[in-house]
Amino acid sequence: MRKTIGAATMAVAMMTAAPATAESFDLQSVFGLQVPSIGPSPVKWAERVKLMTGGDIDIKVHGAGDFVPPFEVFGAVSSGALPMGFDWIGYWASTIPVANLIGSMPFGPTPDVALAWMFEGGGMEIIQKAYDPHGVKVIPCHLVVPEAGGWFNKEINSVDDFKGLNMRIAGLGGKTLARLGANTQLVPAGEIYVSLETGRIDATEFSAPQLDLGFGFQKVVKNYYFPGWHQPSSWDSIIINMDVWNGFSEDVQNIMVEACKANIAFNLGDQLHAQADAIAAIREAGVEIRRFPDEVLADIRTEAEKVLTEEAANDPIFKEAYESLTAYMDRVGEWERLQAIPAK
Incomplete structure (x- = not known):
């Protein structure tokens, strides 16, 4: 009887306790949120993170210029003025030379090869070394299909x-x-x-x-x-201030990476589907x-x-x-x- 009463008391306590408050973080993109594909991409990533964390992490996504000019997002994340950003990785080439290679390698890899190298071939580990001195965690999160010339x-x-x-x-x-x-x-x-x-x-x-x-x-x-x-392929990425990143549990860190992988898969399909109609409209x-x-x-x-x-x-x-x-x-x-x- 005591065990039953104890269990019931605990259940009531759990139901009446105040719900845990979600941690909230701002993220600014270098792009307007209405731009096709790359605009909603960080929004979809934030939605996936919220879903996969059971609502514990709530990331509020802002468009270009909401807090700082687009080309200042990296510096703001590095300094901690912004906790997170979304970018085309090549924008930071003057600060991080390897970003030029990942963002725009002439005659470089096709998207499938770029994806395999990044997550299976050691790419992430190499480029993170360039971000570490700036106190920034980088997560490749949107793989862009071959661009037009x-x-x-x-x-x-x-x-x-x-x-x-x-x-x-x-x-x-x-x-x-x-x-x-x-x-x-x-x-x-x-x-x-x-x-x-x-x-x-x-x-x-x-x-x-x-x-x-x-x-x-x-x-x-x-x-x-x-x-x-x-x-022929290029990367957009989520960038996170390293102190903010280190404040997340390992489970949440893994969720953010896995959410990016889901984001990449969704956006590759979306991009491939959209190009033929776009070319036809341009020709018309x-x-x-x-x-x-x-x-x-x-x-x-x-x-x-x-x-x-x-x-x-x-x-x-x-x-x-x-x-x-x-x-x-x-x-x-x-x-x-x-x-x-x-x-x-």
């Missing part, structure tokens, strides 16, 4: 056509085209359309057709080139869908390899990641070659 106000028939071209292009691709005579610059996403419209820039790359369509580039530029040699707007000539791609590749070699010589973690990733691409490449089926 860019929007141009003229045809590109040889690499000489890049000379004097004012182009918005990020990362190592920008460094590559600069070697070919282009005037490259990094323009925030929200300013690209106006820069094209006003003639501040003659060309731009941004992302895959799904996102480019949403920004309206088809209204002002009529040459849309493929392939996206500069970013009067845009010429073109491919760079093979000889142009060959000349670009030559310069890109020089850029990658120079960057590797300047930073030991970049070098480690570059050697690891290229070796991984070679090793798993046999599988892809064996499985390749000729086109019709």
Whole structure:
């Protein structure tokens, strides 16, 4: 009888006790939350974390500029002014050189190879070493499909056509085209359309057709080139102040990583599904869908390899990641070659 009464008393106490208060954290993205795919991506990640923690962790996601300008998110997370952020990893290349490689490796891995290297081939462990001195935990959380080669106000028939071209292009691709005579610059996403419209820039790359369509580039530029040699795949990531990260239990840390893996899977499917309709809409707007000539791609590749070699010589973690990733691409490449089926 005493055991029964004791159990009943405990049950009543549990039901009448005040519910535990969820821990709440702010996260600011470098993108507007209405941008297709990358906009809602951190929102979906936060929803998954809340679900998987049973509501114990509540992450409130804010869009670009809500607390700090987009290009200041990393510094704010590093200093602790923001507990969390969501980014395109390549934005921080001036601070973390290896971010350039992960964000935009010219002629780099396809998304499936990039995914395997990051989580199974040692990629996460290598790049985290570059973030540690800044007190930031990085979790790759959104894998971007191959981008378009860019929007141009003229045809590109040889690499000489890049000379004097004012182009918005990020990362190592920008460094590559600069070697070919282009005037490259990094323009925030929200300013690209106006820069094209006003003639501040003659060309731009941004992302895959799904996102480019949403920004309206088809209204002002009529040459849309493929392939996206500069970013065959690229990563967006969750960044967390290291003190905040260390304050989470190991279970919560694991949940955040697993939520990112779920996010990656969802977004890959969403992106692949959306591109065909986006290309059709862009074509209907009067845009010429073109491919760079093979000889142009060959000349670009030559310069890109020089850029990658120079960057590797300047930073030991970049070098480690570059050697690891290229070796991984070679090793798993046999599988892809064996499985390749000729086109019709």
